Amino acid sequence: MKQTKIPAVTINRLSFYARYLFLLNLKDVNVVSSTQLARACGVNSAQIRKDLAYFGQFGVRGIGYYVKDLLAELQRILGLNKKWRLGLVGVGNLGAALLRHTHIHHPGYTFVNAFDHDPKRIGVQVGNLIVDPVDEMEETVKTAGIQIGVIATRNKMAQQSVDRFIKGGVRGILSFATVQLQIPPDVHIEHVDFILKLDALCYRLTAN
Amino acid sequence: MKQTKIPAVTINRLSFYARYLFLLNLKDVNVVSSTQLARACGVNSAQIRKDLAYFGQFGVRGIGYYVKDLLAELQRILGLNKKWRLGLVGVGNLGAALLRHTHIHHPGYTFVNAFDHDPKRIGVQVGNLIVDPVDEMEETVKTAGIQIGVIATRNKMAQQSVDRFIKGGVRGILSFATVQLQIPPDVHIEHVDFILKLDALCYRLTAN
Secondary structure, three states: OOHHHOOHHHHHHHHHHHHHHHHHHHOOOOEEOHHHHHHHHOOOHHHHHHHHHOOOOOOEOOOEEEHHHHHHHHHHHHOOOOOEEEEEEOOOHHHHHHHOOOOOOOOOEEEEEEEEOOOOOOOOEEOOEEOEEHHHHHHHHHHHOOOEEEEOOOHHHHHHHHHHHHHOOOOEEEEOOOOOOOOOOOOEEEEOOHHHHHHHHHHHHHHO | OOHHHOOHHHHHHHHHHHHHHHHHHHOOOOEEOHHHHHHHHOOOHHHHHHHHHOOOOOOEOOOEEEHHHHHHHHHHHHOOOOOEEEEEEOOOHHHHHHHOOOOOOOOOEEEEEEEEOOOOOOOOEEOOEEOEEHHHHHHHHHHHOOOEEEEOOOHHHHHHHHHHHHHOOOOEEEEOOOOOOOOOOOOEEEEOOHHHHHHHHHHHHHHO
């Protein structure tokens, strides 16, 4: 089957399912009913079946889902059974908060390098990392085998940071900048834009 | 027309248009062609026309859009012509970064109170605010007239924080927590979930 046709919202829901199964597994729960899984993830059972049907047949009629098996399957589908090496550029308030973030839900994500252009920040320890200079980014990204680049710079520095990651071999970008960024077709980008979410809230509060 | 039927993605694009028009207006640009606006926002001209058509007729054939007029109209539609009073709960790394965030794109959003349950944080200045105790949240939220509540707590504290905001009269929640939250039907919620975005990137990098 062509996985590229699977909608982004489905992928997001698979993440939710995997999160909840991860928690159940921590508590040694063996089986979860589709109703319980659905309720915990804010969807209905039919939606879960539809989402999973892209990848095969998982539920057992009258039982539900085996927690460990479905979790392993979802982690494999999402690529969360691998280790991912992250680099971050822009160690301001937001960047530093991300580096110190300890709520990561599975051990697959690791920040291996952080970069900044400010001489006052270079060489300083933030979280577990010593901040590296952006001038050496391309080389460091290659050497460290960074796979995902996180953009936490000011908007005007965002594009050149993306370009440096890509020159270093990165094919996945997570951007906290609020500007459009140019990327080649073989690179994937996701935006985290909380001002956009605030604007949407204001619209809803105003329209009602 | 019923504004509630307008899709969330349209509202998000209106924010993008407003942002770009805001920048053009700062530079005293009077007119923007639909091609230029489209390119800057990563869409095509037909999409812009379609999005704006929900609210009326704005473009001028052969000219494009008057920057100041369309910006004012979009700000009115989105509710960005008003001042919005924000409260934040959870002054950890992320919460503190948000309070110190200076990249807000228009002067409409102001954090007026920050709350935490940790005695070591209460009374401490973060950004322009002195951190208040969560115990007094409901009262403070009412008194301060907070309209939007930002959840930057750990997951296990998120639901009670939401409940306190709502008891204080808040009808819009922006959550950085990665758990499902229960809200009454007259309250709006938006989630900022960067782990979900990372998961989606891993899926794309794995599937290709």
